[in-house]
Amino acid sequence: MQKPTIFISHSSLDKELIRQIKDLVNGRTSGTVDLFQSSDGESIPFGNNWIHQVEENLNKSKIMFVFVSPRSAMSSWIYFEAGFAYSKGVKVIPIGIDGVDIGSLKPPLNLLQGFNISGAEGLNNIIAVLNREFDCSYPESFSEDDFERLLALSFGRREVSEEVLNIIDHVKMVFPNKMKPGGKDISIVDDPFGKVEKLLVENNIEFRMADKNTIHTHGAIIRHKEGDEFGAGVSLVLDPFCLKINEKLINSLPSVLYQAQAVDKHWFNVFFETDVSLLTKDFKVSSKLHICGFSMSDLNGRMHKYKSVDFALDPAPERGRNFVYDRENLRVIYYSGQFDAKLLFSLVEELVRAGIVAPARNS
Incomplete structure (x- = not known):
């Protein structure tokens, strides 16, 4: 028939x-x-x-x-x-x-x-x-x-310049098994991956298990690594074209993974395509951003303020308590539950205009 x-x-x-x-x-x-x-x-x-x-x-x-x-x-x-x-x-x-x-x-x-x-x-x-x-x-x-997911899927093409979407390779978030925000010990919940699966089901987000520690969903890979070493915890690797559709997931994770434990702020790292260069020398970054009207962050001298987020340009390699990255990147600190894809894209556009992020130019 x-x-x-x-x-x-x-x-x-x-x-x-x-x-x-x-x-x-x-x-x-x-x-x-x-x-x-x-x-x-x-x-x-x-x-x-x-x-x-x-x-x-x-x-x-x-x-x-x-x-x-x-x-x-x-x-x-x-x-x-x-x-x-x-x-x-x-x-x-x-x-x-x-x-x-x-x-x-x-x-x-x-x-x-x-x-x-x-x-x-x-x-x-x-x-x-x-x-x-x-x-x-x-x-x-x-x-x-x-x-809403349909709107989010079309968001990138309609509201974000092609240049910005094409120069970002991926965004990575890590929710560590243990943190010390403000000197206070905070631990991730028991069975964090089970909590993530439940969150996906409750929000009707399609996903597939690749193995017991890896989940694939549209535009994102979610992994869980046990232990206390660098990178341990729940991590997300996100494609820029699907950041908007994953906003709800991103903003729900801190309260799910740490439950009643207060996590006021969190961070993510933006990695760019290999032909994109970043200016990471602190005094040069500060000079260009000052000329473009950016304020310094109250968090520390390396960071700057853009609307509701703080950010820094990290050189490679950059080692922190909870992660190790061997590539230069843009590190952004935001209020938990208030991740905003449009704000991130706007920040990247401003950094391109300031010459901090320099896409390759065709000759």
Whole structure:
């Protein structure tokens, strides 16, 4: 039996966001509906005639979802595809995304019945359409958390410059088994990895166990190392493109891993791509930052202040009580539970402008 086909019309500039929506819908329908997205790299096998494949899938589609964003609304392509589909008797349904209200569109799309995705209800409307048109009973169970994760996945491309995302290799956080903030002994909870697994389940975060001490989730690897030596504890290695989606996880970990024990501040380290150079000599860093209007931190003379965080440029190698790094990096101290990906990206942008972080330039 041939699967029902839904044709997805959109701007190529929105392909990553649309791919995420497609993946969410595929998860609810268990892949029993063919969602044709011409830009996803999967719907059209490499080497096939693109126009022929588009026309063929339009001919066998019963429904076309037209995703209208600020970018696609400026293009004539979605109007062409929508008109072609409508002329063939395909039901065309406009869907407003990324802040677009379909009620404000120009004809002919505003003459068609559609909806906006501005929350979980919009995502569930997609499932409702499939249930109605194909006589199915897929669960209309998307939550606001699903929608928030969708927003987070598209965050980097929409709000952060490509340069910043591309020069950061990864962000690392370590929650040590033992700490002495302010001279007070604090120990991590018993069975910390069990607490992490429970947190992931409670927040409906998809993950897989690689082994008893390693968890993989989207854009992050979580590890647990026993003992008291450098690096022991729970660590996270995070990809910059998924920092926003992992904000909730990051901000929940201190209270979960140390429970009632007060941990007012924590830190993370930002590692850059190998062709990015960092200025780490204290007096030179201080000079450039002073010229750019940065204040010195109250924590110590090597650190500086940026909004609610303190930071320093650490040379390689840098050895601390709880970690060993053999690469230069940006160390940031923040208030526990208040990690903000957007603030971090903003700080990196300022450091690039100040010449502290220097991306490689093509000749």
